[in-house]
Amino acid sequence: MQDLRVLAALCGVLLCASGLFAASGPCSPNPCLHNAECQVIDDAHRGDVFTQYICECPQGYVGVHCETSCAKPLGMEEGAIADFQISASSVHLGFMGLQRWAPELARLHRTGIVNAWTASNYDRKPWIQVNLLRKMRVTGVVTQGASRAGSAEYLKTFKVAHSLDGRKFQFIQDEEASGDKVFVGNVDNSGLKINLFSSPLETQYVRLFPVSCRRGCTLRFELLGCELNGSSVLDTRDEPAANPGAPATLPSSGNGCSEPLGLKDNVIPDKQITASSSFKTWGLRAFGWYPFYGRLDKQGKFNAWTAQSNDASEWLQVDLGSQKQVTGVITQGARDFGHIQYVAAYKVAYSNDGVNWTEYKEHGAVDSKIFPGNLDNNSHKKNVFETPFFARYVRILPVAWHNRITLRLELLGCERAPAWPRMPRSSCCCGCCTTMGQRVLVLLFLLPCVSGMPFYNGFYYSNSPNGRNPGNGYGEGLFNGVKLVVETPEETLFTHRGATVTLPCHYHYEPALATPRPVRIKWWKLSENGAPEQDVLVAIGKRHRSFGDYQGRVHLRQDKEREVSLELWDLRLEDYGRYRCEVIDGLEDESGLVELELRGVVFPYQPPKGRYQLNFPEAQQACEEQDAAVASFEQLFRAWEEGLDWCNAGWLQDATVQYPITLPRQPCGGLGLAPGVRSYGPRHHRLHHYDVFCFAAALKGRVYYLEHPEKLTLKEAREACQEDGAQIAKVGQLFAAWKFRGLDRCDAGWLADGSVRYPVAHPRPNCGPPEPGVRSFGFPDPQSRLYGVYCYRSR
Numbered sequence: 174m175q176d177l178r179v180l181a182a183l184c185g186v187l188l189c190a191s192g193l194f195a196a197s198g199p200c201s202p203n204p205c206l207h208n209a210e211c212q213v214i215d216d217a218h219r220g221d222v223f224t225q226y227i228c229e230c231p232q233g234y235v236g237v238h239c240e241t242s243c244a245k246p247l248g249m250e251e252g253a254i255a256d257f258q259i260s261a262s263s264v265h266l267g268f269m270g271l272q273r274w275a276p277e278l279a280r281l282h283r284t285g286i287v288n289a290w291t292a293s294n295y296d297r298k299p300w301i302q303v304n305l306l307r308k309m310r311v312t313g314v315v316t317q318g319a320s321r322a323g324s325a326e327y328l329k330t331f332k333v334a335h336s337l338d339g340r341k342f343q344f345i346q347d348e349e350a351s352g353d354k355v356f357v358g359n360v361d362n363s364g365l366k367i368n369l370f371s372s373p374l375e376t377q378y379v380r381l382f383p384v385s386c387r388r389g390c391t392l393r394f395e396l397l398g399c400e401l402n403g404s405s406v407l408d409t410r411d412e413p414a415a416n417p418g419a420p421a422t423l424p425s426s427g428n429g430c431s432e433p434l435g436l437k438d439n440v441i442p443d444k445q446i447t448a449s450s451s452f453k454t455w456g457l458r459a460f461g462w463y464p465f466y467g468r469l470d471k472q473g474k475f476n477a478w479t480a481q482s483n484d485a486s487e488w489l490q491v492d493l494g495s496q497k498q499v500t501g502v503i504t505q506g507a508r509d510f511g512h513i514q515y516v517a518a519y520k521v522a523y524s525n526d527g528v529n530w531t532e533y534k535e536h537g538a539v540d541s542k543i544f545p546g547n548l549d550n551n552s553h554k555k556n557v558f559e560t561p562f563f564a565r566y567v568r569i570l571p572v573a574w575h576n577r578i579t580l581r582l583e584l585l586g587c588e589r590a591p592a593w594p595r596m597p598r599s600s601c602c603c604g605c606c607t608t609m610g611q612r613v614l615v616l617l618f619l620l621p622c623v624s625g626m627p628f629y630n631g632f633y634y635s636n637s638p639n640g641r642n643p644g645n646g647y648g649e650g651l652f653n654g655v656k657l658v659v660e661t662p663e664e665t666l667f668t669h670r671g672a673t674v675t676l677p678c679h680y681h682y683e684p685a686l687a688t689p690r691p692v693r694i695k696w697w698k699l700s701e702n703g704a705p706e707q708d709v710l711v712a713i714g715k716r717h718r719s720f721g722d723y724q725g726r727v728h729l730r731q732d733k734e735r736e737v738s739l740e741l742w743d744l745r746l747e748d749y750g751r752y753r754c755e756v757i758d759g760l761e762d763e764s765g766l767v768e769l770e771l772r773g774v775v776f777p778y779q780p781p782k783g784r785y786q787l788n789f790p791e792a793q794q795a796c797e798e799q800d801a802a803v804a805s806f807e808q809l810f811r812a813w814e815e816g817l818d819w820c821n822a823g824w825l826q827d828a829t830v831q832y833p834i835t836l837p838r839q840p841c842g843g844l845g846l847a848p849g850v851r852s853y854g855p856r857h858h859r860l861h862h863y864d865v866f867c868f869a870a871a872l873k874g875r876v877y878y879l880e881h882p883e884k885l886t887l888k889e890a891r892e893a894c895q896e897d898g899a900q901i902a903k904v905g906q907l908f909a910a911w912k913f914r915g916l917d918r919c920d921a922g923w924l925a926d927g928s929v930r931y932p933v934a935h936p937r938p939n940c941g942p943p944e945p946g947v948r949s950f951g952f953p954d955p956q957s958r959l960y961g962v963y964c965y966r967s968r
Contacts, residue, residue, distance in 0.1 A: 199226040207231055209239035232369035235310060235399070243312050243373060243399035247305065250281040250395050251764075253555070254303060255548055261301040263293035265389065267322070274321070274391070276301050281317055281365070281395040284663060284768060286807060289319035291326070292383065292390040299390050302380045304339065306545055307559065311335070311379055313369035313397035318362035318387070325362035326391035330355050330384040335376040342380060345370060355384055363663075367397075375401060400431075400501070400557040430500050430561070430587040433760055434493060437469040437583050445492035450481035452577065454509070462509075462579070464489055469505055469553070469583040470757065472711075477507035479514065480571070480578035487578050488522075490568045496525060499567055501557035501585035503760070506550040506575070514579035515547040518572040523564035530568065535559050543572055550579075551706070553762070561586070583760065656683045659756050661765030669772045669871035669913075673742035676767040678754035680735050693757040694729065694737045698750055699766075709752065710739060722747075739767075746771065746802050746870050771870040774912040775804045775812035777819045778867050778904065781927055781952040784821060789858040792824040792865035799926065801867035801905035802826075806850070808868050809833060813850050822853055823864040830856050830863050869905030874967035876902050876910035878918045881962070887955035890923040890962035899966035901925045906965050907932060911947050922963040927952050929960050 200211035205228035213226050230239035248254040256277035265274040272287045279290035279301055292299030305311075318327025332353050334342040344353040348371065356368045383390040435441040443465035454460035460475065467478030467489055480487035493499075506515025520541050521533040532541040536559065544556040571578045659680045668674045680692070691714065698707040708720040712729050719727045723741070730738040737754060749771045755764035780786050780795055787795055796803050805826040809817075813833035820841040822832045830853040837844050842851055856863070881893055894901045902910075903925045910916040911932035919940040921931045929950040933940055941948045953959070 204228070204238055205230075206239050207234050209234065232312065232371065235312075235373055243310055244369065244397045245399055246281075246315075247309065247311070247396040247398050249279070249303070250283075252280075252548075252552060254305070254396075255545075258304045258306065259301070260304070261290055261292065262299050263296035265291035265293050279392050279394055281315060281393050282663070283393055284665075284766060286810065289321075289391050289393045291319075291321060291392075294389070298382070300334075300380045300382045301392060301394075302339075302378060303396060305377050305379070305396075308337065308375055308377050308401050309398055310401050311370070311374040311376060311396055311398040313367060314356075314379075314381065315395040315397065316358055316366050316368070316381075317364070317393040318359045319391045319393055320362045321389060321391055324388055326389045327360075327362055327387050328358040328381075328383045328385075328390060328392055329360075329387055330358055332356065332382040332384060333370075334380045334382065335374045336378040336380075337376060339378045342378070344382075345374075362391075369397070373398070401559060430498055431557070431585045432587050433469075434497060434499070434584040434586050436467075436491065437760065439468070441491065441493070445494065446478075446490070447492075448478055448480065448489045449487045452479040452481050467580050467582060469503055469581050469760070471507075471581050477505075477514075477579050477581045479507075479509070479580075483574060483578055485570070485572060488568045488570050489580055489582070490527075490566060491584060492527070493565050493567065493584070496563050496565045497586050497588060498561055498563050499523065499558070499584055499586040500561040501555060502544075502567075502569070503553050503555045503583045503585065504546055504569075505553055505581040506547045507579045507581060508550045509577070509579070512576050513550040514574070514576040515550055516569075516571045516574050516578060516580050517546045517548070518543050519546055520544070520570040520572060521558075522568040522570060523562050524566040524568075525564055527566045530566075531562075532570075533558065533560075533562070546573070555585075557585070655686065657756065657758055657761050657763045658683055659754060659763040659765040661754055661767045665768040665770050667770050667772055668744060670744055670746060671873035672744050673740065674744060674769065675730060676739040676741065676752055676754070676769065678737050678739065678756075678765060678767065679733070680737065680756045680763070690758055695755045695757065696727075696729075696739045696752060697755075698752050712737070744771070746800075749870075772913065773808070773868050773870040774908045775808050775817060775866055775868050776801075776904070776908045776947070777821060777823055777864055779821070779864050785862050785864060787824065787865055788860070788862050789824055789828050789856070792863070795865055796867035796905070799867060799869070799904040799906075801869040801903075801908075804866040804868040806831070809866050810850055821864050823866040824856075825866060828855055828858060829853070830861070831866075867905060869909045871913045872906060872909045872965075874906075874965055876906050876914070876916060876963055876965050878920055878922055879962050879964050884958045884960055885923065885962055886958055887923050887927055889958075890960075891925075893962055894964035897964060897966075899964040902963040902965040904928065904930070907963055908947055911945075920961050921948075921950055921959075922961040924963060927955060929953055930963075 198213065200213055203211045204226070205211045207230070209231055210229040211226050212229060228239050232244075235243040259276045259279065261276035264276070266272065267274065267287075274287055274289060274291035276290045278288060283289065290301055314333065316328060316331070318325060320326070332344055332355060334344045336342040346352065347354040357366070359366045379396060381392070381394065383392070436446075446465045446467060448464035448467075451464060452462045454462075462475055462477060462479035464478045466475055471477060478489055502521065504516060504519070506513065508514065520543055522530045523533065524530045534540070535542050545554065547554045567584055569580065569582065571580070657680065659678065661678050666674060666676065676696075694710075694712040696709040696711075698709055700706045707723075709723045710717060710719045710727050710729060712718070717729050719725070722745070726741060726743050728740045730736060730740050737756065739752065739754065741748065749769050752767045752769060753764050754767065755762055778795060778799065793803055803824060803826045806829070809825060809831065813835065816835055817833045818835040819832055820834070822830045825831055831850050832841075833850050834841050834846075835848050837846055837848060879893055879897060885893060891901045901923065907916070907924060907930060911934060915934045916932045917934035918931050919933065921929050923929055929952075930947050932947045934945055936943045936945055950960075
């Protein structure tokens with residue numbers, strides 16, 4: 174007894190008297206993070222590991238101690254939520270059904286003419302829904318309106334409902350629980366309105382119900398939240414499994430255990446990445462798509478693993494070197510000679526000995542879980558395991574794929590956490606003084622080792638959420654609450670052929686970081702009409718590399734801090750379109766779109782052999798021969814808004830066939846139809862024949878009517894232009910000169926395709942119809958001497 178009194182006194186002197194435990198109670202000091210409220214609970218409600226209090230987390234945070242930020246975008250804007258996951262009660266169809274304001278367009282900051290979801294005018298109870306494909310924690314929503322037909326439209330108020338099965342929905346209730354909560358929406362068409370929920374939702378389906386709208390119910394939005402995390406990790410993690418090859422599993426993912434395990438950064442050596450087989454281009458070993466290439470964001474000609482055969486028996490295996498907790502996986506496809514390849518769905522198996530394998534199943538499920546994979550060759554697809562597991566070996570088992578089984582990946586998780594001993598509490602402030610003397614000595618012995626950690630309720634906790642130092646070597650945390658933001662202009666950039674243009678792109682961090690971080694920059698041009706994406710430029714630091722036709726014509730501007738704008742000179746006709754600027758910082762990547770449009774003119778074109786003679790490849794060639802390109806729908810729509818009226822249907826860039834009508838009339842669809850761009854829809858590329866709408870950009874050179882003493886045949890016209898140091902003008906060049914240079918002549922002249930035309934910018938008597946335009950005499954006899962010639966001289 175004397176020894177125990179001495180030990181108790183020693184405990185009081187060393188610990189209690191130091192002021193470390195001067196305040197009593199489980200909530201003093203406050204163990205909850207981020208200004209969360211600590212609430213003491215009575216014995217009747219105890220049962221979790223932290224038995225004396227609960228933390229009431231502020232909006233946007235979850236976890237036992239509110240340590241995890243849970244207000245991150247869930248993928249509407251960036252496309253991680255696929256089109257098929259978004260549905261709605263109705264869709265508004267504009268301009269004779271040509272504009273479909275569909276639910277999959279309801280993505281934050283989406284651009285274009287049709288860039289949002291709009292409910293039908295006849296839908297009295299509209300809604301839009303997102304299926305997250307698994308149960309997740311949803312903590313808020315960001316809404317945005319849009320501009321339709323030149324007017325701002327947005328949701329002024331709305332409700333939110335949620336469901337686990339997609340059939341039975343519950344509305345979020347107001348603070349008094351007296352009825353459905355009505356959220357305040359937007360006040361204009363472009364601003365963002367953030368609404369955080371008072372309590373996080375654990376759900377799979379989320380529906381937004383418009384209550385009041387400005388004009389139409391038009392919406393772009395993003396859901397906020399995070400993957401579903403459980404409470405605490407079971408303490409059985411360190412107990413040996415009954416079967417040595419069967420790894421232990423956990424009931425739910427531990428907070429903060431989602432670090433990359435070493436594939437992308439090459440911590441895992443090549444020899445630890447194996448596969449069932451490997452594809453070799455042309456059967457040559459030098460051109461093999463080996464398993465050690467299957468690292469996330471791997472670059473180079475051979476930059477992924479591809480299986481020898483498209484068979485469900487193929488697999489890719491990673492040896493982590495030791496048993497680790499695995500909480501998720503990120504997958505990515507790749508391209509081979511322009512062919513997009515990826516794994517669209519897969520299973521996961523794991524093992525501790527590489528012999529006995531367990532296929533991943535969700536809690537209570539009978540069948541193995543099939544995870545959704547990628548939808549393209551470049552985007553990341555992240556899947557988090559609802560029930561993480563401990564294992565040394567992990568296999569990806571492809572179930573569905575596009576073209577070939579091709580994969581790049583990263584595994585997520587963390588090292589096995591040590592099992593800290595639980596120390597029993599006592600009635601004394603020290604928490605140990607009346608227990609056995611040996612335990613007091615153990616506690617005193619441990620104190621110097623953990624002096625940097627706060628001591629709450631008999632347990633030591635790290636200040637960082639996952640108990641590890643979040644430093645990354647650059648003086649900042651690894652994106653703990655830090656957001657990478659990429660800024661690009663929302664408006665379309667207009668320029669002309671031959672010009673030099675800068676596509677602006679800047680990035681920053683929120684909150685700002687004091688120390689610069691190394692990033693990788695990638696610019697590429699998005700595909701149109703099924704064509705492969707075009708890599709433009711990649712850069713790491715001061716090292717740049719450009720690709721294809723962009724070599725020698727692009728440069729990365731870094732004049733200002735964190736500026737990564739793309740400068741493109743000697744602009745060509747095919748350069749117009751949408752460009753993506755991507756900033757990659759470790760596993761974090763954000764991107765923005767820049768739309769580049771050339772100033773030009775749309776014109777209908779028929780070949781010499783007459784009306785409706787061109788299939789789609791011939792239409793493309795016909796426009797190219799006239800120094801033009803097949804027009805896009807946006808270009809034709811803009812021309813229709815400017816007054817283009819043409820009754821003959823023509824091919825567009827997306828292989829649809831359409832025609833613009835400003836004045837409805839009987840031969841052109843009838844008098845009963847409203848003005849608009851009318852569509853035949855997609856047509857067969859080779860079997861169907863129509864005219865074509867071409868797009869000619871502004872010129873670098875000059876088109877002029879050659880003053881010649883005599884009228885000329887077509888052959889003489891070509892020769893006359895050559896003698897004048899020029900060449901006979903093309904149809905696209907004449908239209909561009911009329912549109913942008915104001916070329917105005919009443920003299921009909923030969924053009925390169927054998928047609929005869931003349932441009933009128935200022936209508937006048939004896940010079941054709943009373944509207945400006947390029948008049949046509951069709952394709953006369955090439956031997957006739959009735960016309961002059963239009964020449965083109967480049968600068």
